[in-house]
Amino acid sequence: xxxxxxxxxxxxxxxxxxxxxxxxxxxxxxxxxxxxxxxxxxxxxxxxxxxxxxxxxxxxxxxxxxxxxxxxxxxxxxxxxxxxxxxxxxxxxxxxxxxxxxxxxxxxxxxxxxxxxxxxxxxxxxxxxxxxxxxxxxxxxxxxxxxxxxxxxxxxxx
Amino acid sequence: xxxxxxxxxxxxxxxxxxxxxxxxxxxxxxxxxxxxxxxxxxxxxxxxxxxxxxxxxxxxxxxxxxxxxxxxxxxxxxxxxxxxxxxxxxxxxxxxxxxxxxxxxxxxxxxxxxxxxxxxxxxxxxxxxxxxxxxxxxxxxxxxxxxxxxxxxxxxxxxxxxxxxxxxxxxxxxxxxxxxxxxxxxxxxxxxxxxxxxxxxxxxxxxxxxxxxxxxxxxxxxxxxxxxxxxxxxxxxxxxxxxxxxxxxxxxxxxxxxxxxxxxxxxxxxxxxxxxxxxxxxxxxxxxxxxxxxxxxxxxxxxxxxxxxxxxxxxxxxxxxxxxxxxxxxxxxxxxxxxxxxxxxxxxxxxxxxxxxxxxxxxxxxxxxxxxxxxxxxxxxxxxxxxxxxxxxxxxxxxxxxxxxxxxxxxxxxx
Ligand SMILES: Cc1ncc(COP(=O)(O)O)c(C=O)c1O
Numbered sequence: 359x360x361x362x363x364x365x366x367x368x369x370x371x372x373x374x375x376x377x378x379x380x381x382x383x384x385x386x387x388x389x390x391x392x393x394x395x396x397x398x399x400x401x402x403x404x405x406x407x408x409x410x411x412x413x414x415x416x417x418x419x420x421x422x423x424x425x426x427x428x429x430x431x432x433x434x435x436x437x438x439x440x441x442x443x444x445x446x447x448x449x450x451x452x453x454x455x456x457x458x459x460x461x462x463x464x465x466x467x468x469x470x471x472x473x474x475x476x477x478x479x480x481x482x483x484x485x486x487x488x489x490x491x492x493x494x495x496x497x498x499x500x501x502x503x504x505x506x507x508x509x510x511x512x513x514x515x516x
Numbered sequence: 517x518x519x520x521x522x523x524x525x526x527x528x529x530x531x532x533x534x535x536x537x538x539x540x541x542x543x544x545x546x547x548x549x550x551x552x553x554x555x556x557x558x559x560x561x562x563x564x565x566x567x568x569x570x571x572x573x574x575x576x577x578x579x580x581x582x583x584x585x586x587x588x589x590x591x592x593x594x595x596x597x598x599x600x601x602x603x604x605x606x607x608x609x610x611x612x613x614x615x616x617x618x619x620x621x622x623x624x625x626x627x628x629x630x631x632x633x634x635x636x637x638x639x640x641x642x643x644x645x646x647x648x649x650x651x652x653x654x655x656x657x658x659x660x661x662x663x664x665x666x667x668x669x670x671x672x673x674x675x676x677x678x679x680x681x682x683x684x685x686x687x688x689x690x691x692x693x694x695x696x697x698x699x700x701x702x703x704x705x706x707x708x709x710x711x712x713x714x715x716x717x718x719x720x721x722x723x724x725x726x727x728x729x730x731x732x733x734x735x736x737x738x739x740x741x742x743x744x745x746x747x748x749x750x751x752x753x754x755x756x757x758x759x760x761x762x763x764x765x766x767x768x769x770x771x772x773x774x775x776x777x778x779x780x781x782x783x784x785x786x787x788x789x790x791x792x793x794x795x796x797x798x799x800x801x802x803x804x805x806x807x808x809x810x811x812x813x814x815x816x817x818x819x820x821x822x823x824x825x826x827x828x829x830x831x832x833x834x835x836x837x838x839x840x841x842x843x844x845x846x847x848x849x850x851x852x853x854x855x856x857x858x859x860x861x862x863x864x865x866x867x868x869x870x871x872x873x874x875x876x877x878x879x880x881x882x883x884x885x886x887x888x889x890x891x892x893x894x895x896x897x898x899x900x901x902x903x904x905x906x907x908x909x910x911x912x913x914x915x916x917x918x919x920x921x922x923x924x925x926x927x928x929x930x931x
Contacts, residue, residue: 368536368871377922403863404880404893426893428861429923487863 370480371487372429379433384440389422394505398425398497400489400516405431407494409439411501417446423494430478430487435494437475447502454495461488489516519816521905527552527808528903538873541908546691546719546852546899547877548741552808555744558801569793571770585796588803589786595806596736597727598753605752605759605786606799610718611641613737613752614685616789617714618645620762621735622683628654631680633711635660635668635697636889637690640882642716646685655682662889666693666842673702681711688720692881692897693842694825694849696720703732712758718742723821723850723901725814728753744805746798752789759785766791817902821851824900828853831909835916841890852899854881857916860923862896865915868922869896872915 392410399406405427412419421443423435442450456469457478464483468476481491493516504512525531530550533540542550562584568577570585589601598604607613626632632646636659650657658676663669668686677684684706688699699715706713714735720726721736722743728736735758740749754762764771764782771791773781782788809817826846832838837858843849857865866878877897880887887893898912 368867371867372922380923401884402879404861404887406893426859426861428863430864484867487867490863 367480367483371484373477373480375437375474375477376429376433379436380429383423383432383436385422385436385443386424387422388424389420392422393510394501395511396497396501396504397511397513398493398500398516399513400427400431400493402516403428403431403490405490405493407431407435407497409435409494409498409501411498411505413505418443418450427493428487428490430481430490431493434478434491437477438494438498441473441475442498447506450502451499454499457495458492461491492516519812519820519902521903524812525903527554529553529556531903535873535875536871538911541872541874541904541911543898543900543904543908543912544875544877545901545904546742546881546897548747549722549744549901550903551744551746552805554804554808555746555801558804559746559797562797562800567797570796571787581796581800584800584803585794588799588806591803591806592751595810596721596753597729599729600756602756602784602786603753603759605754605789606794607750607752607789608748608795609741609750610716610737610739611645611750613735613750614641614714614716615645616752616765617735617737617754618649620765620789621712621758622646622649623653624763626650626653626655626682629680630655630682631658631678632656633658633660633676633681633684633686635686636662637666637668637693637695637883637886638685638687639691639716639718640884641718642685642687642714643885646683656680659885660686662693662695665844666690666695667848668695668697673705677702677705677711678709681706681709683712683714685714685716687716687718688726689717689723689850690842690883690886691719691852691899692854692883692886692895694852694854695843696724696848696850699731699733703734707732719850719852722809724818734758740798740802740805744808745802748795749798749802756785759789762789764791765789768792770794812902820902821900822846824904824906825849825851825853827906828898828900828909828912831913832916835913835920837920838916841895851901852897854895854897856892856895857920858924860919862894864923865896865919868919869912869915872911872918874911874915876912 389410393413394411396409407425410422421439423439461482468479478491481487500512500514528550566577566580568581570582589604592604593601689696703713712734715733717736717738721738736753741747768791771783771788773783839856841854862878879894
């Protein structure tokens, strides 16, 4: 049989950076004394994520991400954690908005602010996988809102 | 080989196509099967030579369409061993057949405290209609647990099915585990307590010989699209006397005898349950699928699938870190193999396999409660039919190897 010819779209979905974050996730050790625990769950795929946050002076001081699910959902959480530590809620919401918009526009450009998250651009061409990429971001936003309202735990179903 | 696979494959035009530059390997037959040329031709023939509405015209085309539609009803009856065509109701799919029973039989029969018994391996379409029925009638839903190999625990069946049971709704063949359930035994037990039995035959009738009179089942539901037929056609079988006791389902034209503004009377069964213009084209073409399967012989279909499943289980178990769910013995299961590879998510596996031309299903297979029982979020599933052959498993194995190289954590590769 002929060897498979990986199509450009396939390579764009599984960019090396995404695979790297999936195989070796960052900030993976759950924080032991979080201010907020936010869980996200997508019953359709079975993706699960948990984000733990601590805050100081209105900004995210530390964040841990773990869960189980496909490479896209887990790599998204890992890359997000690198990017948002040290940022305040407004800055994070702006990033999340940019990311969600990028996921909706298969032919769009990745905005500069998103940095390495540009790796996810190819996911927009796989509509069935977009929710995998956005789950961690939506869960993070829930966590921020929960903190602003004085709560400590929140769970979302996509 | 039980039959001539290459000859069969030549009858299925879609099997000639390539996917991502590789020959299509179609292993998603539990979701829907491919269609032979004879079924495609039958659809074209209907629209190009006898398209007309049925049961109401006095012209030649209407008569011909009515004859062909009703002839299919007889073919279905013959195929499943029903005593007459009057026991066969056409619906849109298995799901609608089950909903019809919940609505037309369940609502008038069940009372608060009555019990509906289902199994832990049911498809959502054999769970949710009963949940709704329980809500509207005050009946209680009970669930038969499964054992480690995915079989029903008979001790639990005997203790759960009792005097309060009014209905046992159970699949004859699990679309995830492949488990074949002892329907005749369940029917005997249920009937001894005066309960009815609905058999979800969506996976069994397409893949093995089934005789509904031998089973003595009260309701049997299945879909044409899972047995070479067109989409949009489902079947409900029930003995005529039982159908006659039931209330109408949808209301409108075709299902009535006489209508006035004060009240209406119903058509005879099975037409009482077929309101409005039915799916004439697809029902007529379904006939060609039944002919195709009857020519092969369902015993042969079953034998071929046992060979395919045995080969698939052997090949998969040679791969490191593969978990296969369901019965160990290929003789005890239908033509489906659900599995997981390590902690690679089935969606990632499915995407890589697709690049290799291999179509499998990845996800919860419309059986979320069963996923919970197996303690997984999802599985991959390869499911086979008459046109699959062992060499196609090479592409599956290659694809899994490729996925393992891509997704496995570095510490574990080469270990
Ligand atoms: C066991 C079982 N029951 C019911 C169904 C529902 O069939 P349909 O979608 O044709 O209504 C399926 C198909 O996915 C099935 O495998």
